[in-house]
Structures are given as C-alpha cells and as structure tokens.
Amino acid sequence: MDPLAEAFLPVLLVLSLAAFLPWISSINPWARWAGAWLTILLMGRYLFWRATQTLPEPALDPLALAAWAFFMVEVVGSFAGVLLLHVLSRTLDRSAEATAHPVESHPGGPPLIDLLIPTYNEQEEILYRTIVGAMSQDYPRFRVWVLDDGKRPWLSEMCERLGANYRIRGDNSHGKAGNMNATFWHLMSLPEPPDAIGVLDADFVATPLFLRRAAALFHDPKVALVQTPQHFFNPDPIQLNLGDAARVPDEQRFFFDVVLASKDAHGTAFSCGTSSIVRADCLARIGGFPTESVTEDILLSIKLTGIGHKTAYLNEPLTAGLAPEGLQEYLTQRGRWCLGTMQIVRTPWGPFSRGVGTPLLMRLHTMDTVLFWTMTPILRILCLLMPVLHWWTGLVVVRTDLHGLISHLGPYWICCVIFLGWVSRGTNVPILADGMSLLVARESLRASAVGLFGNKNQKFKVTAKGATRDRTVVQWSLAGWFLAIAALTVAGMVLRLVLGPIEGTPPAAEAMNLFWSVYNIIMLAVASLMCVEAPRYRREERFLAGEAAKLRLAGREVEAVLEDVSLLGCRLRLPAGGLPAADARVEVSIAEVGEVPALVRAVGPDHCQLVFEADAAQRAALVRKLFSGRYRHSVTTLRPFAFMGILFRKAFM
Template identity: 30%
Template sequence: MPEADAKTSRGMLSQRLGVSDPHRLSQWLWRLFVLPAEQRRPLPLLLELIWLRLRVVLIRELGVRKPDSPRDWIAACLLLRPASPDAPTEAWHAPLIELLQPLWFVLKLMWWPMQRLSARLDRVDYGPADRRLESFARLTTERYPLIGYLMVISVTLLLAVCATTPLSPGAQFALLILMWGTTLLLRRLPGKVPTLIMVGFSLVASSRYIWWRLTETLDLQPGAEMVMGIGLVLAECYTWLVLILRYVQDAWALKRPVAPLPPTPQTWPSVDVFITTYDEALSVIKPTVLAALSLDWPKDKLNVCILDDGRREELRRFAESVGAQYIIRSNNFHAKAGNLNHALSMTRGDLVAVFDCDHIPVRSFLQTTVGWFLRDPKCALVQTPHHFFSPDPFERNLGTFGRVPNESALFYGVIQDGNDLWNATFFCGSCAVLKRSALEHIGGFAVETLTEDAHTALRLHRHGYTSAYVRLTQAAGLATETLPSHIKQRMRWARGMAQMFRIDNPLFGRGLTLLQRICYANSMIHFFNGLPRLVFLSAPLGYLFFEYHIINAWATTIAVYVLPHLIQAELVGSRIQGHYRHSFWAEAYESVLAWYIAVPAMMALINPRAGRFNITAKGGLIEHGYFDWKISIPYIVLTVLNSAGFIVGVGRLLFWNTHEIGTVLMNLAWTAYNILMLGAALGVAAESRQVRVAHRVPLRIPATLYFDDGRAVVCTTSDYSTRGLGISLDAPLAASIEAPVKIALSRGDREFVFQTTITSLTDTRAGLRFERLSLDDERHLIECTFARADAWLDAGADTPQDRPLASLGEIIRFGALGYGHLLSSAFALLSTRLYRLRRRTPLTATA
C-alpha cells in the first residue's frame, strides 16, 4: 500500500512539473528549473520586449542553431566556435546597445515630463516664499505662540494618520517611487520650503516603517529569537527618535550675523582671557598666549591669564616674560571646571573668554563676539566654531583631510546653528565668551559632570539667560593625533553627557522651553548610539547562523517599508548637512566609536558619580606607521563574525534555504554593508606617520625675500607653520640650499622681517626654516599668520558638496584599504614571530 501511494504521488508530481518520462533523471532535473510552456506566467510587456531582443542577440552572437533545443544552448555557451574570416567585425558594445534600446526608449518617455517640470521649477524664485515663511514663523513664535502650538499639534496628528494608514505592499512601493521622484526634484531647489517638504516626506516614510515594525513584525518565537528581535526594534526606535529630534534641531539654521560694537572703545567691557593647560608642551601653549596678547582690544581692558594645573616653572617664567597673568592652585579638584572657577575668584573682568591651550584666536575674536552682550543684556554666552588645522585620525589615516568634512564639522556647521534658533547654544569649553555676572549667579562653572561646558550652558539657560552662536571661525587648534586619544576624548564626552542626562535631565526641571529641552536631550541621547550601532552590526548574524527570523515578514515587504525610510533620510541629510557631513560617514564614525562609548555611557547612566576627567593629548608625533592591534580588537572580532556569517549565508542561498531566497539575500546585503563599514574602521586603526612638529597651514599673502647681497625678490606664501614657510616663485631663484635669507611679512601697514634658511628649492617653489627667532619675532610671526583676522574665513570652503553615490564609493574604497592594512600587518607580524622562533631553535638544539 505505501508503494502504491508513492507511485501515485510521483505520478501527480510528474504531471504537475510536466515530466514526460518519470524514469529519466534528466527530465526531473530540467523540470525542476524550467516549467512547461503552458504553465509559465506571461512576463510584463516591457520585460517581454527586452527578453525577445535579448534572445535574438544571444542566438546571433552565440550561434545557436536550434533555439528550441536546451542541448544546443548549452553547447553554444560552452563551446567557442571560430569566427568566419569573412564575417564583418563589430564593436564589442554593439549587442549591448541593441539590447538596451527598448529600455532606453521607455526611460526617455518617463523622464521627459520630469525634465520639463525640473526646468520650470528652476525658473521659480523661491526667495519671496522663504521670506514669507520666515516672517510667519517669527510672528507665530513671538506674537501669537498659540498659532504655532496649534500648527505643531495639527502636523503631529497628520503625521500620525499618514504613519498608521495601512497600505498594500504594492501601494507602499508606489509611495516610495512618488516620494523619491519628488525629492530628487526638490533637492535641486534652493530655500527652506523644499527642505521642509523633504523633511515631511522623510518623517512620513520613517514613521510608517516604525509603526509597521511595532504592529506587524513582532510575532516572534520565545527565546533568543525574541530577544534579538526586540533588541533590533528598540535600536530602530532609537534611530527614529534621534531622526525626528535632529530635524527639529537642524532643519532651520539661524545664521546669526556679527553684532557691531559701539564706536567708542572706552565703553567696551573688560575681558579676562583664560587659557587652560595641564601638561601640554610650551610649544603648543606659546602661540595661543601670544595670539591672545595680540587681540584687537583696549590693552587696559584685556587681561590674559594662563591657568596651569601642571604648576610648571618653565611656564611661569614664560608668562612673566610676555606679560600674562600666571594662575595656579594648590590642588586639581574638579579638573578643568575647578581650574576655571579658581581663576574666576582671582580676576575681575566683565567678560571671560575661554580657550584650550592649543586653540589660537585671531585678533578679531573679541570684536566679533562681544557685540551680542551689549545688544542683549540677558546674553550670557557667545560661542564660535572649533576649527582644526591639523588632521584628526580619520583624516590622516584615510587621507581625507580637506576633502571630507571631519567628525566635528557637523556639530559646528549645522547643529549649533540650529540650536541657536531655539536659544540653546552649547558652551563647548573653548573659543567662547561668557558673562562673569551670569557665571557667578549660577555658582560658577558646573563641576558635577565630565562635560562641564555643556552643563554650564544648561544651567545658564535654566536661569533665563540667552546664548548666541556666531558661525564665523575665530580660532583654530590641533585635532587629536591618534585613534586611541580620539576615542578617549569621545568616551569622556559620552560619559559626561550621560551624567548630565541622569543628574540634570533637560526634559525635567524648571527654566527651559520645550525646544531647548529637545535640543539638549537630542545632544545627550546622541552619545547612546554605541549600543544601537553594535546591534545593527550584529543583527543579521542571528538569521545567518541560527535562522532566527528577527523581523517576522517577507523580504519584499520589508524592502518596500525600509527603503523609503533609508532613502528619504539619506537624501534629506545630504541636503541639510551635505557640506558638513557626507553620506554614509556617520555610520563609519559610529562603527569606530560604538564599542568604546557604549559601556561608559551606560555605566554613567547607572552610576553618574563614576569616572574621572582625562586630558586629550595634543601635538604628538608618530615616527613610524603601524597597525594598532589593541584598539582594533573589537573591529576584528565583528569582522570575523560578519565574514563567517556571510559565508554561511552563501551556503543558505545555494543549498539550505532556497525556499526563502529573498530573506537570505537581504541578510547577505546587510552583512556586506557591515563588513564594508568595519573595513573603514580597520583603515582608521592603521596609523600613518606624523613627523611634523608644527603643522602646515595654507596661506597666500604677498611677501618679500631679502638676500645678503642686497637683492629683493617679491614672492607669495603658499603655507606656513611656527617652524617655517613655503613660498611660490614667479621665476627661478638664484640661491642654494641652506642659504640664509630674510623674509618680510606684513600686518596691516606694518612690515616684519624674519631670518630664515632655504631648506628646499625648485623653479617655482621654496621651503624656508625660521632661524633664531626672539620672543618678539615669535609674537610678530603669530600676528602675521595664525592671528590674522582673515586667517580662517575660508575654512572648509574647498570641501566639496556631498554626492551620496560618490561618498558610498569612497567608503567602499576605504573598506578595501582597511582589509589590505589588516592582512599586510598580520603577515608582517607572523613573519616577525617566525623569524624570532627560527633564531631561538638552533640555540635550544645546541643546549
């Protein structure tokens, strides 16, 4: 009986598959992949046209004699027939062009109305609409706040309706195409109106995805699958929340202008300039002090103070020689905040300007910032950007300095300007001016957390003071030199922000407006991104290794919901912050830092009193390039896991899970993206050489060379540092290497001459090294270079605008280079170990 049932089942199966002879294995294998003609579903018209053209081309190019014979197709593909000598030659791409002609015709038909619409939109003047929108926004916030609240409630309700309205997968895909096409048109248009429309699209797409995830994809199996699934959806909810808060914070930058000072300097306030230091070298501190002493401010109203928590005799003698006040204390309680509070008790200026010891101010710093204190009596803080003239570890190790915005560019280029709109500008610890009376009112600089700067600003805002952000670079400093020091600094920031979130949470307590609470909360929540990033770097491994379906939905359904969310967010981010953060670089930065900030941030949230202040090392050297194995251990572990998961996924695709190919492909693509980002992290861990004691800064100003024989040659500087100059020449210079020459630089109508030696020489360029500079010479050199009022006006101007696909290509290249560094370093390490082992072997044998 069972044998009869088996025959019946085999007969039914052979009939359904169209197997004409059930006893032939080849028939079964063929029908497993190719259905009979009568059972095939017709292709869509466009695909049918493409297939017919492709079939004709393949038949002609492969020389298939019997197109209906599978055997002849296989023979034609595997056996190369010699071409007839009389046959005309044809370009290699001609068949491809012939094949794509129908598709190209269809695309042209679809794109023609888009081009016409785009051309008409380009001719529209969006200035009046922007001005009306800005006037309306100001009116609703200042005179009729109730209208603003009603609008916020209406938009929130509309967003909720759009997010929760159910759609079929086909309709959801159509929504994706509609929003994507409209966004591609809008992103070319100037003004705030297109930006706000794009933000609305992104909010709808992301909210629909999160609502769908929470309501339709959490039917998970109890145990590990449920734990991983809940962990993933919580990480996604975190990114959705941060996305919404980021749009509130960044979508409308204030772009505050400089407030002019009264024409009579006698009415200007007195200023104490605090320069904090602990163990930095004098060569790092000296340019900052000399630049501060050269600030364009009445000398009787300017007091430059060196706050030395290292209590060094060398620094005391230097302060005396240049006329700066030297302030020390008997202990180092509360680190930098305690140092600043001690200096407050020792000085009496109306305002306090704060600089880290490596941040060199330009001479116009005070004239650019102090005006806002006079215009707004409640203003307690004016912050300016932090600019770095040396590359950070990402820029140096990946070679992106000047081409890709650094990690901090987004904060000072977009976020702080957005905060300023809502009176929520942060104090960033340097390059800022604060009002003494306001500081004394709140009890001085905050000492309860490791981020005393942001915490001090929060307290000022709680007490009703206002702040201002002037996005005009008025100082520049040194970036972190190595990846460990960079990570150490970010760990301190993450711990400090988590402490603030626990001790003085901006969402609660009195004194803050709703938008101030949002701005502060978003900046604090940002530093909890380590754990979600680790979840995203490991989530697909649950399926690839253990077949856990942590998103309980078909792969195609997941795609039509997640793609609008990702694409719209990427396009909006590219528009708002394209000059300050290129696409896909946020993931690269987070992948590098995630492992190291996840634990400190969570521990500080649990125990906010733990942790200690650490100093960020500046001005170091790296004599030889090396791969930092210790710092890259987390990246290597995650890379090994993702690579193993990818290999297992290929097996599932080909053999084990052929019934859910879409799910396998989705997880393979996710894993490949993770491997790519981890490769970029490994590239950053490969430290490049840094042998310059003083970093070169581009600068083109007129200069004059004076030789001992009386010759004078007019030239132009190309770059400078505290050790030397590069100059451009109009004609070959009649001089030799190591020849002495004097160079004259000017500041205003004054000219200063410096003794130098020629270190390099070509027909169009020369390198000069400064020789025997006195303290006055060093001061004049700083005034002519770092402290020039126009020194940093073009900072970041040469950074190209974001192009998402080009940025992705760059990340792919850096990922490949990172794995190249890893393999070459591993090979070098293995070779060294083997060499040492071979040297020990004969000695052991002899003994």
C-alpha cells in the same frame, strides 16, 4: 501593475521630491521644515508597519524575544532620530545680528572681558601661540589670564614676557572647571571686576576679531553665553588616516556647522567650552562653572536656561585649535564628552529632573545628546550582529516580503539619507558617519555605563596634544574586532550559498540580510581603514599662502612666491637662476612679519625649503599672521563619489 513594481512608488516619490533640492537652499525654512517632517512621517509609517506586520507573536521563544528586543531598540533609536530631525527642522545665522550691534553701541560701551586660558601639561609651542593670539585681540577692554594647574615656572616667565596675567591655585580639584572657578571668584573681587568671562582652551588660537564679534551678541539682555564654532588647523585622525585631509571634512563639521546652528534656532544651543564668552553676573548667579560634570560647558548652558537666560551661537570661524592627533587621543576626548553627558543625567539639571526650572525643550534636546551617546552605539552593534546571526542560526528579526520591505523601509531610509545630506551640505555621508560612530561605540558604551552607574566623582582626562609619529600604526584593538565581524559575515554568506538557506527562512529575509550584510562589510572596511594611523612628522602645521615674498642672498634680492609657511619655516617658489645653495643663510621678506633670517634646508628644481631663525618679535608676528583667520581651510562639503574615490585610493594604492 506588478506588486513589486508598485512597492517602488513611494521610493520614486521621494526621489522625485529630492530632484528639486539642488535649486533649494538648505537654509530655506519652509523646505527644511517640510523635509524634516516628511522624514518623521515616513519613520512613523515604517515603525507602524514593523509593529503590525513584521514581528512574531509574543512568546518566550528565543527567536521571538530577539525579534521583539531588536524592535524595541529600533523604537528608542527612532525617538532619538525624531529629536534630531526636530532640531534640524530650523536653523539660525547670527552674523548679520553681530554686525548690526557693534560693542561700541552697547549701553555703557564695550564690556570688560577677562579671557581665561586654563592649562595643565601642554607644550611651550602650543601655549605660546595661544597666548599671543589672545593678546592680539582687536577689542578695547580685555585682560588675559593663564591658569596653570601644572605650576610651571617657565610658563610664568612666558606670560610676563608676553604681557599676560598668570595664576596658580592650591590644588587641582575639579579639573578645568575648578581651575577656572578659582580665578573667576578672584576676578569678581577686584576693584574692577569683569563684565564677561571668555574661555580659550590651551591649544586654541583666537583671531583678532574673536572678542569683538562674539561680545556683539550681548546686546540682547537674554543672552548669557555666546558660543563660536571650533575649527582646526591640523587634520584630525579620520582625515589623516583616510589620506585626503584637503577633501574630507573634519569630524566636528556636521555638529558645528549644522547641528548647533539648528539648536540655536530652537533656543537650545549649548556651550562647548572653548571659544565662548559668558556674562560674569549670570555665571556668579549659578555658582560659577559647574563641577558636577566633566563636561562643565553643556551643564553651564543648561543652568543658565534655568535662570531665564540662553546661549547664542555665532557660526563664524573666530578661533582655530588642535584636533586630537591620534586615534587613542580622539577616543579619550569622545569618552570624556560621553561621560560628562551621563553625569548630567544624574544631576538636578538632567533631562528627567524636576523643579530646577530647565525648559522642556532644553530637556528634550539634552535627551537627544544622551541618546546619541547611548542608543547609537547599541543600535550600531546590533545592526552588525543581526546579519551574522541570521546566516549562522537562521535568526529573522524582520519577517516580511520584498514588497513590504521596499515599500516601507525604502522611502524612509532614502529620505533620511537625502535630507541629512542636504541640510549638512555634504558633511554627513552615510558610510563615513556610520564608520565614525562605530569607532567610538566601545568607548561610548563604557563611558555611558560609568557615567550612569559608576562613582560620580570621575576625574577630568586631558586630551594629549602636540604629538608627532614617524611611522604607520595600526590600532589592532579596534580593527581586529571590525575585521573579525566582517569575516564572520562573509563566512556566513558563503555558508548559505553552499548549503542553501536554513529551512523556513523567507526569501525576503535572505534578500534583506544580503543588502544589510554588504552595507555592514563596507562600513567595517571603512572603519578598519580609519584604524591605520598615518605618520605625523611635522611639529607645526603648514598653511598654504600663495603670496609674494622676497629672498635676499649675498647682496641680491629675488622675487619669490611664498607657497606655504609655518612658525618654523616656509617653502618658496623661485625663478630659474634665483635658487640659493643648500645650507646657505638668507633673509626672506614676508608681509606683516618683516625680514626673517633663515637657513636653506633643501633645494628643488624651482623651489627651496627654509628654516626660520626668527627673533621674538618676528615669531609673535608669525603667530598673528598665520592665525588671523585668512589661512583657515575647513572642508565643508564632501560629495559621495569623491568619497568613494578617496576610499578606493586608500585601500588599493
């Protein structure tokens, strides 16, 4: 057999096994375990080959040092990969468990839950829908508390009007965690202290079943905290900038739909702040919400494992919030998450600490998060620079022939891509995932350095929400670097095409760097497209409805279809002859809301746009209707060919 053809046999074996995946569920425990460990074995095979056959002899020569340094980064990055694959080898769905243990069946009946909404500088319309949603819980025993670090009189008046409790404190120390602690200790001193504390970020609206479904998991006395996923009712910057939010998953879907459910199966799930409930007595035992990190949520779960309890994850869409509207806001949020994770490393509860009782598996899975924020950006940047250095200087970091490259890197890389795509049900697409990680690489490295080596007392940075933008904005501070690296890569390829390879360069190295460079150019192009921020015109997101409605105008009633609706207005489809005139005053009958006065803003061939003139009761009813959960539309899968089409249209149309 031709040696080169023989090299493809391991690749063909992986592809043959993958051919069965369409008929195997991604939650099948045996297939999931086998896929994860096959990928780990192929990774080990690749690293052994790299260590024994592709590296120069150790020497103080700059080229040898560069090759060994890159390999060591690969090894650490591969360790992060092993941890992730171990996490993904299992998964757990607790929905049936929650159904089987309704809160009424718990000893003592439903626990009393105090639902906290910490706020600082959010706009009135954002807080209004959050408070209305919190007050509309289908749960027998709960109280809502709005914690205002902005000390705004208008918010106090809104809380009184809506029936929520309002609290301020003397200072704003320790940000969100300090805000919640001030109220938590007050609540524990009341004649009727809470059994559990719920947390909702100021921009997250709970469906009526949030408390009922999440609290059901407290039937297990070992469960101290229940976390539910974060879903969003507006497109995040990646979805919006790629131009197809209806088909591109939001950036958090892989984590919440796949990773956190897998961590739960290992007993290492952690709190993500909002949309969670924690037992009050357990929270008191660890001294309240942690203030040692700006990501108090992760540290909260780590501390709870140290006293023998665990976090349970209920993967049901029970809340919906605002995703960051702009790329800078997105980067600020990711930078805060990274900073908080690095701060945890420096605490007694970090993965390298001793004597605080944190289980080994929790330490390892925390290390997975640490390596995600540190090694992923380092490896991503090095993988961009190595081909550039090869074309311009002749640097070779992998000395091999095509046979070795195809036989060892090929099956590992293909198996990894296929396995991640299978378990994520399409939410992890290589080019898209790599482009996203490249976007946050600079912010991750900066935050990692500050968190690991800087002042421990870093301030909590609030992510701005509720912004609009009336024009396209290019984030040149990011896109400029991406385009510059792409230009250097292309120029280096052209240079070698004209002048030929640098003397002594193996042909296999040329082939490897050609493939590597093409992949990098595509990834850099995708990342650059993400930096072109599309306008956001709407103050309120519209929800697709497709339900019956009635339009009343000048004494006559017309049957209509409510195509979409927001808190500010709606779009109606009407039969011929039933269209009102522009600027006419009408009433639209909407199920669960009633007769809403409205102004006709625009009229089309078969539809009209209305602006609501709703009263207080109707506005609250609209919030309850829109955020009941029935209009949620989170994209949970993305096919590679569909993604290619999205990129083509974004780039050329």
